Amino acid sequence: MSLPGRCARLAAMLRAAHIGTRRPRFAHRATLRRSLRLLGSFKFEQTDPAVFYGGLAVDTSQLVRDFYSDLTGRALRGTTVLDVGGGPGYFAEEFAREGARYIPVEPDPSEMHAAGLSVPGAVRGSGMALPFRNDAVDICISSNVAEHVPQPWVMADEMMRVTRPGGLMILSYTVWCGPFGGHETGPWHYLGGEYAARRYLRRTGKEPKNRFGKSLFSVSAADGLKWARAVPEDVEILAIFPRYHPRWAWWLVRVPALRELLVSNLVVVATKRAPATGQNAATSQRSAVELPATPESA
Template identity: 55%
Template sequence: MSWRPDLRRSVRLFSDFRVEQTDPARFYSALASDSVGQLSGYLDLDGATVLDVGGGPGYFRDAFQRAGATYWALDADVGELAGLGSIAHGTVVGDGMNLPFRDASVDLCYSSNVLEHVPRPWDMAEEMLRITRPGGIAFISYTLWFGPWGGHETSPWHFLGGRFARRRYARKHGHEPKNKYGESLFAVTVRDGVRWARRQQAGEVLAVIPRYNPRWSYWMTRVPLLRELVTWNLVIVVRKE
């Protein structure tokens, strides 16, 4: 069946998302399969070279390899890379804001829910375009700060400020959250993504859309303020020129 951003798909993804903390394999495996379907509308993955920036333990590996892609994963955290028990072949430890790959070296540079975890997110986006071959795709997806899950495990208290939410979490649980505002979690918005997409000069912007939403709701990304509150995750797709 062809990939379609309909309501049934959205309900399924949001249902899986509810167990992201307790059963990450379920959520990320479903998201990986959905991503492969979505990407099939932009390029043929069979024979493509893919770099997954922030690939972590490799939940996306199987989905991309089943589609015929040569898969590489990069993460700055060795602990994340070993999250499934061992570090798989084709993984690289490195900095997303300074990718250790030569110019124009991959057909698809992919990143899912990583941009909000780096202090200079649009430097990372530029790096992703740098290493993408002409005609290739950069697929950038990130969690929006003013969305319901913007504070990650500190949500919904992030609406009162990231530092407040972080302190509240530490008081309640007796330890810091995994995603520490100001250190490993940063506020990134739809407006930021739209502005970057307009000013980047490396390629043609094919899509700036909410990732989990059905197609009929895509108009929301054009409405300031509303788009920040009702969009959980934004996707920017750029074809390198």
């Protein structure tokens, strides 16, 4: 597809992602109260990670459940959920409640055992080279991991590769220029990641957990939109929105400079179409390019 065609496709998708008849079911959960609760828990991310990740686990399972229901009309029971960068498995219990088989993938053994949790079937591996065959899982997710990966869009491609046709991929990551981009070194990351890391070391006497250039990288909202614009024809972008914002603020994704500063975490939701031939292929191709756009509402 030509560049103008891809741009038109992305613009239509951004409009359809948060307004009109294609409004995701999850949009109804995106209230100001939810936003304040999630953002307020961020301060516990290092001092009491169970508080932060416990709340995030509930929110993530709801997000996945809603989008999977939108896509398939089914619940999560019986599905296989692959969590790329799943760490010690904070999300395992929530997905077990949904009746899903949850498999976390984590490259760092110390992270896998950091919380003293034991997740059956946990896999050690890199998100940039997932140790799974093509079309292996129903759902592939990654929450707050892409900013810790030197090649996040290789990881996104890998996530799509292992997701089966008709399945769901959800990638959620922290935007570098947002208020939480520097993680524990913020807000000094606005003066540069290396400067922020050195300042943290001087102030605390220890290296930050998230070291810029090694385990923390600059990833923009524009990077996510660029990836979405360039996906193959068998991939459909279902939604792009700021994760921690109430629904009435999702429009921020469409404003280039503003989104880098105010979209603290970007979510990209995608699916892979099943192969089609003949008339079915032509119909599938039209739906990939001509996402419906409805008039904007308040």
